[in-house]
Amino acid sequence: MSTGDSLRLTYLIAICALWVQMAGMAIASDKRITVFIHASLIPMTSETVIPDQTVVIEGKQILSVGSSSQINTPPNSTVIDCRNAFLMPGLADMHIHFRQGWFDEKKPVSPLKLFLANGVTTVRCFGTRSQRNHYAFAWRKKIETGDLAGPNIIPCGPQLRGHFKENPENIVIRQKYQHYDFIKVYSFVTREEFHSIMSTAKKLDVYVAGHIPFQVGLDGVMAEGMNEIAHIEEFLWEFSDLDRKRYFENEGDWMTYAIQTTFNRFSPLLQLPPEEQEQEIEAMVTALVDRLKAKPIPVCTTLVIDDVIVQKLFDPKRFLEKPENRYLPSNYLERFRIGRDKHQLQFKDGEVFAPFKYLLDKKLLVALKAINTPLLLSTDAGTDGMGIVPGFSLHDELAILVENGFTPYEALAAGTVVASKIVQRMNGWDAFGTIESGKCADLLLLQENPLDDVANARKILGVMAAGRWYDRKAISEMLAIK
Numbered sequence: 508m509s510t511g512d513s514l515r516l517t518y519l520i521a522i523c524a525l526w527v528q529m530a531g532m533a534i535a536s537d538k539r540i541t542v543f544i545h546a547s548l549i550p551m552t553s554e555t556v557i558p559d560q561t562v563v564i565e566g567k568q569i570l571s572v573g574s575s576s577q578i579n580t581p582p583n584s585t586v587i588d589c590r591n592a593f594l595m596p597g598l599a600d601m602h603i604h605f606r607q608g609w610f611d612e613k614k615p616v617s618p619l620k621l622f623l624a625n626g627v628t629t630v631r632c633f634g635t636r637s638q639r640n641h642y643a644f645a646w647r648k649k650i651e652t653g654d655l656a657g658p659n660i661i662p663c664g665p666q667l668r669g670h671f672k673e674n675p676e677n678i679v680i681r682q683k684y685q686h687y688d689f690i691k692v693y694s695f696v697t698r699e700e701f702h703s704i705m706s707t708a709k710k711l712d713v714y715v716a717g718h719i720p721f722q723v724g725l726d727g728v729m730a731e732g733m734n735e736i737a738h739i740e741e742f743l744w745e746f747s748d749l750d751r752k753r754y755f756e757n758e759g760d761w762m763t764y765a766i767q768t769t770f771n772r773f774s775p776l777l778q779l780p781p782e783e784q785e786q787e788i789e790a791m792v793t794a795l796v797d798r799l800k801a802k803p804i805p806v807c808t809t810l811v812i813d814d815v816i817v818q819k820l821f822d823p824k825r826f827l828e829k830p831e832n833r834y835l836p837s838n839y840l841e842r843f844r845i846g847r848d849k850h851q852l853q854f855k856d857g858e859v860f861a862p863f864k865y866l867l868d869k870k871l872l873v874a875l876k877a878i879n880t881p882l883l884l885s886t887d888a889g890t891d892g893m894g895i896v897p898g899f900s901l902h903d904e905l906a907i908l909v910e911n912g913f914t915p916y917e918a919l920a921a922g923t924v925v926a927s928k929i930v931q932r933m934n935g936w937d938a939f940g941t942i943e944s945g946k947c948a949d950l951l952l953l954q955e956n957p958l959d960d961v962a963n964a965r966k967i968l969g970v971m972a973a974g975r976w977y978d979r980k981a982i983s984e985m986l987a988i989k
């Protein structure tokens with residue numbers, strides 16, 4: 508390490524220490540007390556419902572949890588009676604984006620409100636290609652200080668997409684200093700660039716999540732020690748006959764090449780009778796997952812992407828009539844109506860590949876789960892051109908997980924306790940995802956038990972995010988289109 512590097516590291520450590528201290532002061536200075544009484548508690552520490560529990564909140568933190576008969580309600584506290592209701596930790600969407608499409612005058616409702624209204628109290632933002640469009644960091648500050656209502660935001664910096672104008676090492680160092688929680692790597696990064704990114708990230712202890720770059724491939728990603736794969740669908744390229752030495756200046760050319768090569772590879776499979784097709788897919792998936800067995804790498808599920816693609820291509824009327832799709836930006840919906848949505852273009856004349864890809868991704872989900880891969884509840888909501896609605900889509904993702912062999916507890920764990928443990932690897936804090944003293948006051952009050960039926964997680968009576976309580980009335984105001 509050079510002198511410059513060590514100086515920068517010292518500076519970084521000092522800043523981090525100050526930041527932790529300030530965060531502690533902010534929590535300590537907020538003494539508002541809220542008490543949830545007589546709740547059926549789903550702490551998510553294990554698969555259990557504990558009857559008649561009290562949860563005391565001070566400021567943004569859970570102070571204590573215990574039997575309602577034993578914990579007294581402190582004076583001057585706000586009391587929320589949870590009789591006949593279920594209290595669980597707020598949910599995390601571990602892969603979202605905040606982008607321009609949601610911020611012009613055509614936006615019906617801010618995505619921050621869509622998340623909160625759906626019980627999503629943490630979002631991990633996978634960034635954009637430019638700093639200019641990157642809202643996550645500024646919003647996080649405003650949400651932390653209470654100037655804005657929204658979920659806790661865990662942001663990466665501007666995506667590392669390749670074609671760099673500077674040494675990628677410098678970008679990693681800069682994003683670390685800017686306090687982003689992780690680095691996002693995109694498909695077009697070359698082998699040399701990826702090596703430079705990963706070796707710098709390892710030196711600085713920076714978490715790297717991303718696509719499997721086309722030139723690098725899964726084996727390269729594993730060898731360099733990338734921390735997480737951003738979608739199950741990223742494994743698709745592993746089944747393709749990509750020439751990993753190819754390089755394109757233009758991102759669009761690179762994508763066209765990858766998609767075309769993959770379609771060519773799968774074409775013969777599509778001719779097979781369904782049973783044989785499924786057997787073939789299972790054999791492919793098993794061989795792939797065997798390569799991960801020794802050291803399962805965390806993966807974001809994002810299967811709702813496939814679900815939405817199939818709807819858009821094969822049942823566009825139903826897609827447009829989905830009640831929550833009224834929250835999509837009107838310029839996106841106009842593009843969809845004239846056939847200019849991202850997937851309408853990508854799958855043009857290859858629509859049959861969409862259900863095939865969905866089946867493949869579902870088989871991957873099952874196989875990854877079987878080798879104990881940490882799977883993270885996530886949707887890719889919020890990108891301009893995909894039609895995935897923030898918040899609502901996370902409940903669709905839960906349903907898809909349960910349809911594919913997860914118990915409701917396992918599906919909810921992917922967006923609570925498992926998610927928080929992964930964030931701990933990123934920034935050192937296992938701060939949410941369970942109801943225990945010391946954890947963040949991010950809670951979801953439900954009318955019915957989500958462990959019986961995961962769809963009950965949609966039956967929301969109220970949401971607490973960073974200690975702020977939103978009752979049913981507040982939630983319906985959030986969702987109103989003015």
Ligand SMILES: [Zn+2]
Pocket residue numbers: 602603604633887
């Ligand atoms: Zn994404």
